[in-house]
Amino acid sequence: MGDVRRFSELRRMVGGVSEKMLSQTLKRLEAHGLVHRKSYETVPPHVEYSLTPLGRTVGERVEALADCIETILPDILDGQRSSPLAQTRQLL
Structure with a gap:
């Protein structure tokens, strides 16, 4: 924007x-x-x-963070599935 x-x-x-x-x-x-x-x-x-210039700076950083999360999302989801907490929830 x-x-x-x-x-x-x-x-x-x-x-x-x-x-x-x-x-x-x-x-x-x-x-x-x-x-x-x-x-x-x-x-x-x-x-x-x-x-504003500050708004553009923040927007660029938010966009970079969103791009990063999109790229590593499969790894995040794999980590969640294999975490001890996820395994405990499966037992309940």
Whole structure:
């Protein structure tokens, strides 16, 4: 989301999120300095959102973590199946 996006576009991109939840989340991200909100005094109202430099940095790191987890997920699942805790659960 390095680009400028409108609320409706973000809602379509995320999918399955209510307007209220997206609005609350964007407000929190803005309060934490991760998202910039620009409002235009037009009719109808026009609001744009974009990532701040900090938001881009965090986004890159989250993306890298997600990629890493996706790559090693089979190993994680194998480790879970062979762990003593998993074997104990099978006995119950």
